[in-house]
Amino acid sequence: MTPEALDLAALRPRLPSPLGAVEDERFTRRGLRLLLKRDDLIHPDLPGNKWRKLEPNLLAAAEAGHRALLTFGGAYSNHLRATAAAGRLLGFATVGVVRGDELAARPLNPSLARCVADGMRLHFVDRATYRRKSEPSVLRAVVTAAVDGLPVPRERVHVLPEGGSNSLAAQGCTALGRELRGAADVVGVACGTGGTLAGLAAGLAPGQRAVGFPVLRGGFLAGEIRALQLAAFGGPRGDWRLDERFHGGGYARTTPALDAFAADFEDRHGLPVERLYVAKALHGLTTLAEEGAFPPGSTVAAVITGRPGPDGAGGPGGERQSDSSSR
Numbered sequence: 461m462t463p464e465a466l467d468l469a470a471l472r473p474r475l476p477s478p479l480g481a482v483e484d485e486r487f488t489r490r491g492l493r494l495l496l497k498r499d500d501l502i503h504p505d506l507p508g509n510k511w512r513k514l515e516p517n518l519l520a521a522a523e524a525g526h527r528a529l530l531t532f533g534g535a536y537s538n539h540l541r542a543t544a545a546a547g548r549l550l551g552f553a554t555v556g557v558v559r560g561d562e563l564a565a566r567p568l569n570p571s572l573a574r575c576v577a578d579g580m581r582l583h584f585v586d587r588a589t590y591r592r593k594s595e596p597s598v599l600r601a602v603v604t605a606a607v608d609g610l611p612v613p614r615e616r617v618h619v620l621p622e623g624g625s626n627s628l629a630a631q632g633c634t635a636l637g638r639e640l641r642g643a644a645d646v647v648g649v650a651c652g653t654g655g656t657l658a659g660l661a662a663g664l665a666p667g668q669r670a671v672g673f674p675v676l677r678g679g680f681l682a683g684e685i686r687a688l689q690l691a692a693f694g695g696p697r698g699d700w701r702l703d704e705r706f707h708g709g710g711y712a713r714t715t716p717a718l719d720a721f722a723a724d725f726e727d728r729h730g731l732p733v734e735r736l737y738v739a740k741a742l743h744g745l746t747t748l749a750e751e752g753a754f755p756p757g758s759t760v761a762a763v764i765t766g767r768p769g770p771d772g773a774g775g776p777g778g779e780r781q782s783d784s785s786s787r
């Protein structure tokens with residue numbers, strides 16, 4: 461397959477993704493119905509919101525004649541893995557700019573090893589530079605260094621932002637909202653960059669609302685989601701809000717209570733619970749149900765945005781930290 465003739469249907473995505481009710485007494489006790497929206501089943505290598513966000517970007521890259529994809533992520537980034545897999549399946553070269561130059565000297569973790577096995581070239585940058593990558597001059601320098609020696613000229617390299625969240629990605633995620641029309645009163649979703657929530661909210665029908673659970677600390681996300689909606693749709697869309705209480709200490713961090721919640725949810729409902737994002741959203745939604753946040757009679761849908769990663773736990777596994785030192 462070549463990028464010029466991009467046939468994403470040949471990858472056989474499972475769309476619309478399955479939607480099913482599960483029996484959970486923490487919801488039924490409150491007169492609520494719980495649905496699971498199984499975006500994790502969309503594609504084995506490009507699961508969940510990663511498919512929805514990448515699809516329009518891959519089409520745009522092919523349209524522009526681009527031959528390589530370059531993007532950004534942390535050491536456990538689901539987006540880096542999905543981009544690497546997309547490159548392998550569709551014939552793009554891929555470059556991953558990874559936060560943390562100290563990682564270059566260490567054995568690759570299972571997530572980055574999977575990226576490399578899929579043909580991705582990794583370029584490690586120090587955290588200070590990584591943080592400044594939205595400044596045009598910093599971005600230019602990082603991209604130039606990252607593509608040095610790549611058998612694709614710079615003008616044929618398609619640059620995607622961290623997490624893949626740009627206007628096209630948000631537009632791609634409106635399909636998630638449309639698939640849920642008429643099915644739920646409230647939809648809960650985990651948020652990293654917020655691109656998925658931005659599109660989901662825009663795709664829902666009037667009267668439906670979305671609640672996002674940021675996995676990062678900081679309280680900066682609402683502004684970024686508004687900016688994404690402005691860029692993607694020309695203004696605010698849909699009824700959405702954030703609940704900032706369930707990040708568990710920050711990105712890739714967890715607490716014993718969150719781990720216990722996720723293991724228990726897996727036992728109850730027989731699905732693997734990805735720990736970086738999905739566990740936090742399910743924990744948030746369940747807590748809101750128990751707090752009486754939803755009127756009895758409501759149907760609540762939880763978006764299962766992804767699957768556990770190659771280390772089996774969907775996260776840093778044994779290296780996962782639960783202290784609150786530097787991110």
Ligand SMILES: *Cc1c(COP(=O)(O)O)cnc(C)c1O
Binds near residue numbers: 509656734738
């Ligand atoms: C990337 C990811 C998210 C976050 O999506 P955003 O659009 O960045 O908010 C949520 N869940 C899973 C499983 C992911 O891999």
